[in-house]
Structures are given as C-alpha cells and as structure tokens.
Amino acid sequence: MIPSIKATLCLTQDCTLRCRYCYAGEKRRCAMDRETAFRGLDLVMDEARRQGAALDVGFFGGEPLLEWELLQACDAYVRERAADMVAAPRFSVTTNGTLLTAERAAWLAAHRYWLFLSLDGSPRMHNLNRTYPDGRGSHAAVARALDVVNATPGMNAQLACVVSPNNHLHVTEGVEWMAAHFRGNIILNFDSWSAWSAAELDGVEAQYARCWDLVLESFRAERPLMLEPFVGRLATVVRNGFHACDHCRMGEREICVSVHGNLFPCSRLVGEGDSPELNLGSVETGIDRAKQAWLAAQRERIDPRCLACAARPFCTYWCGCTNYASTHDVARVSGTTCRMERHLVTHAQRVAAILRKEGNAPFMRLFGHLAPPAREGEGT
Numbered sequence: 001m002i003p004s005i006k007a008t009l010c011l012t013q014d015c016t017l018r019c020r021y022c023y024a025g026e027k028r029r030c031a032m033d034r035e036t037a038f039r040g041l042d043l044v045m046d047e048a049r050r051q052g053a054a055l056d057v058g059f060f061g062g063e064p065l066l067e068w069e070l071l072q073a074c075d076a077y078v079r080e081r082a083a084d085m086v087a088a089p090r091f092s093v094t095t096n097g098t099l100l101t102a103e104r105a106a107w108l109a110a111h112r113y114w115l116f117l118s119l120d121g122s123p124r125m126h127n128l129n130r131t132y133p134d135g136r137g138s139h140a141a142v143a144r145a146l147d148v149v150n151a152t153p154g155m156n157a158q159l160a161c162v163v164s165p166n167n168h169l170h171v172t173e174g175v176e177w178m179a180a181h182f183r184g185n186i187i188l189n190f191d192s193w194s195a196w197s198a199a200e201l202d203g204v205e206a207q208y209a210r211c212w213d214l215v216l217e218s219f220r221a222e223r224p225l226m227l228e229p230f231v232g233r234l235a236t237v238v239r240n241g242f243h244a245c246d247h248c249r250m251g252e253r254e255i256c257v258s259v260h261g262n263l264f265p266c267s268r269l270v271g272e273g274d275s276p277e278l279n280l281g282s283v284e285t286g287i288d289r290a291k292q293a294w295l296a297a298q299r300e301r302i303d304p305r306c307l308a309c310a311a312r313p314f315c316t317y318w319c320g321c322t323n324y325a326s327t328h329d330v331a332r333v334s335g336t337t338c339r340m341e342r343h344l345v346t347h348a349q350r351v352a353a354i355l356r357k358e359g360n361a362p363f364m365r366l367f368g369h370l371a372p373p374a375r376e377g378e379g380t
Contacts, residue, residue, distance in 0.1 A: 002087055003245075004054040007044035008256040008267040009037060011070055012062040016098045017138055020129040021164045023193050023325070024062060025271040031067050032259045037074050039283035040257035045081060047255065047287065054087035058094065060256075060267050065099040075111060092116060094160070096130070097145030098138060102152070109154040116187075117142070117149060120161045121174015128167045146181060157184055164191040165200045171207035175214060179225055187228040192325040196336050205343050212347045219355055224362045233314065233348035234355075234363075239370040241313030248320045250330070251280055251295040255287075263287060265295060266321045278324070295320075301331035305338075311345040 013030040015022075041057070048055040057078055059071050075091060082089050092114040100117075108115055119142050120126035127137025149157045159178055163171055171188070178186050188211075196204075211227060215234075218225035225231075236242055248254075251265035261283040264270045269278050278295070281288040299320045306317045316322065317337075320330035327334045333341075355363040 001245075002054050003051065003253065004056050004087075004090075005044060005048045005051065006056045006058065006254045007041075007048075008058040008060050008254075009040055009074065010060050010062065010257065010259050010267065010270055011037070011064045011067040013259050014066055015061060015063040015096070016066070016132070017063070017096050017130055018133050019096075019131070019162075020166070021162055021191050021194060023268060023271065027062065030259055032070065032257075032261075034070060034073060036257075036259075036261040036283055037070060038077055040261060041074060041078055042081075043263075043283055043286065044255055044257075045078065045085065048085060051253075052086055053253070055082070055085060055089045056092065057089055058092045058267070060094050062259075063096055063099065064093055065095050065104065068099075068104065072107075090114070094118065095145075096138070097142040100145040100148055102148050105148050105152040105155060109152050109156075112154075113156065115149065115155065115157040116160050117145060117157060118162075119143075119146060119159050119178065120167060122170060122177035125161075125167045125170035125174040125177075128170075129162070129164060143181070150182065157182075159184070159186045160189055161187065162189045162191055163204060165194050165196055168200060168204040168207060171204065172210040172214070175211050175225075175227060179214075179218075179227075185226045185228060188230075190340055192322045192334070192337065201336065201339060204340075208343060209347065212351055216351050216354065219360050219362050220358075222362050224366065229344060230348070231366075233344050234352050235367050235370055236314050237345075237348045237352040238367040242316070242318075247318045248299060250299065250320045251292050255280070257283060268321045269324060295330070298330050303331060303333045306333060311342055314345045314348065315341045317341065 009032065011032050013025060013028050015027045018027060045055060059074070064071060071093065078089050091111065093108065094116040096118045118130070120130055123137065123139040126139040126142070130138050130142070132138055149155055159182055161174060161178065175186065212230060215225050215227055215230050254266055256264045256267045256270050258264060258270050263280040263282060264278055265280060280291050280295070303317060306312050309315070317333050322337055323332055323334070324330045326337055
C-alpha cells in the first residue's frame with residue numbers, strides 16, 4: 001500500500017457559526033491569500049514526492065466554503081502539477097453545511113471530493129453548541145445541507161458529530177436521528193479539549209453503551225450502522241490490534257497550513273495559527289526538520305501507565321493530537337482518554353464475540369478477511 005500525506009489548508013479564520021466547543025481560535029475576517037495557498041501546496045507536494053507518498057488535500061477553516069473560489073483555484077493548481085506523483089491526489093472538505101448549495105455539491109461530487117459535514121445529531125443535541133453568532137441554532141440549515149448531500153449523485157460524504165459535556169446525554173437520540181436521515185458513515189468525535197466531570201463521563205459511557213446496542217442490532221438486522229469509532233474498533237479487535245502503520249504520524253505524514261502560512265502537525269492543533277510551541281516552519285522557510293524530529297521523538301514515548309495495559313493493542317494511546325488537547329503533552333494520556341478508550345475496547349470485544357459466535361453475515365463480510373490466520377493447534 002502506498003503511504004499518504006494528509007495536507008490540510010485552513011482557508012479562513014472566519015465562520016458562519018460560533019460553535020461553543022470550537023478549537024480553531026477566535027473567528028474573524030481573515031482569509032488565506034492565493035500566494036500563501038499555492039506555496040503551501042507546493043511544499044506538501046514536494047514533501048509527498050520526497051517520501052514517495054500519495055497526497056490527500058483537505059480544506060478546513062473556519063468555514064472553508066466562505067472561500068469557495070480559493071478552494072477551486074487550489075484544486076486546479078494541485079491537479080495541474082501532480083502528474084509526476086505516485087498517485088492522483090485525493091481531496092476533502094470539512095464544512096458546517098450552511099453555505100452548501102446544490103451547485104457546489106455537484107462540483108464536489110464531480111471532482112470526487114470527500115465531504116465531511118459537521119452535524120451534531122438531533123435538533124436538541126445540535127443546537128446546544130452549533131449556533132449562529134446571534135445564538136440561533138443551525139440544525140435546520142444543516143439538515144437542508146444533508147438533504148442536498150443525499151440528493152447529489154456520486155457524492156462521498158460522512159457526518160461528523162462532536163460529543164461534548166453539555167450535549168452528551170442526547171448522543172443516542174442524535175445517532176438515531178442521523179441514521180434515519182443518512183446511510184453513510186457517522187463519526188462521533190469525543191471532545192478532548194473540554195474538562196469532563198466524573199458524572200458526565202458516567203453519562204456518556206451509558207449513552208455509548210446504548211449506541212453499541214444499536215450497532216449490534218443493526219448487524220443482526222443486516223443493515224449495519226456504520227458508526228465510528230465503534231465499527232472501526234470492531235475491525236481492530238478482529239485483526240487483533242492496531243498495526244504500526246495506523247499510529248499517529250503527526251508532523252511527518254500530516255501537515256496543516258494555517259491561514260498565515262505557518263505549518264502545524266494537525267488541523268486540530270492550529271488554533272489561530274500563530275502558536276510557536278508546535279509550529280513546524282512556514283511556507284516561506286519550509287519544514288523545520290529539527291522541530292519535526294523533536295516532535296517525532298516526543299510522539300514515540302509511551303506513557304508508562306500504558307505499558308502493562310491489556311487494552312493497549314486496541315487503544316489509540318498513540319494519538320498525539322488527542323493527548324496534546326487533554327494533557328498538553330503529545331505522549332501523555334489523560335485519565336478521561338484512558339477511560340473512554342477502555343470503554344470502546346471492552347464493548348468492541350463484547351460485540352465482536354457475539355457477532356462472531358452468531359456467524360453474523362454482515363460482520364463476516366466486512367471483517368472476516370481481517371482475522372489473522374490461526375496458528376497451529378488453534379481451533380481444534
């Protein structure tokens with residue numbers, strides 16, 4: 001398999017919404033200029049060539065559809081210059097949906113984009129956090145965008161739902177709403193930037209347990225609910241753990257260009273784009289190789305508490321972005337992350353065992369090929 005580099009351009013600091021949990025910094029009218037964008041694209045294309053890697057280009061913000069013409073210009077720029085790369089570039093855009101029209105959706109589908117639509121489930125769940133500047137909830141507008149997505153031939157899309165301390169009691173309701181209105185992948189993103197109380201963690205674990213039951217019953221009904229990280233964790237259990245290639249390579253295989261042209265190891269760590277701590281250079285000076293090597297060394301440290309943990313092969317303790325968000329250290333796992341990872345691993349093992357024992361056809365069709373070969377003497 002050809003390795004890939006994930007390159008993200010933050011096209012603007014501005015946004016149509018003012019989501020309460022947003023980690024992308026203060027919203028203001030500040031957009032990436034075309035020269036900065038093209039320099040950033042040259043840099044990541046050169047890095048992909050240097051590594052012999054494919055290139056995934058993502059557009060982010062703020063709300064990237066505010067800079068629609070810049071997005072299209074960047075698309076054309078990459079496609080014109082990528083003929084000598086090991087694979088055709090892939091493209092994605094993350095949007096809140098408020099500016100998505102049928103015409104734009106058709107263009108994205110025709111250009112084979114993956115669209116990540118930020119939608120926090122049901123109206124009650126979504127409107128707690130995802131509001132307009134005047135405080136109005138945005139669910140109705142995003143639901144209309146979802147209708148556009150569903151009606152667009154050839155559209156590749158996923159829904160991204162943030163689970164935060166103030167909306168976690170509505171997670172099951174939110175998942176049921178999304179599953180009723182969309183047949184693709186649904187991603188629950190746990191809010192690692194916020195402080196969670198013990199009672200809130202109890203509540204979200206109860207909600208997640210109910211979601212595991214939804215996943216189990218959907219497989220039994222032969223209409224699998226493609227809910228992440230749940231289904232992905234089932235795959236990890238079947239193949240007996242994450243592989244080394246799954247581990248976080250932030251700063252090496254993941255590079256984000258801020259609106260100012262500064263380089264960061266992940267889109268979740270850009271903020272307002274001027275923090276020096278995890279800055280890896282700029283489009284003008286190039287990648288700071290010493291800083292990149294330092295980050296790689298920090299990332300390879302394993303939290304001593306994880307070394308003897310039986311759940312470690314199935315756990316994302318290695319996610320530097322999540323660790324940094326919750327502990328300000330790319331290698332140190334927070335108690336909250338540990339607890340949620342243990343929950344996911346425990347339930348994934350439980351559900352996988354049930355579906356395997358039942359010989360569930362969708363389960364075997366999706367994951368049967370991932371099972372490692374039996375060793376001599378096993379299964380007798």
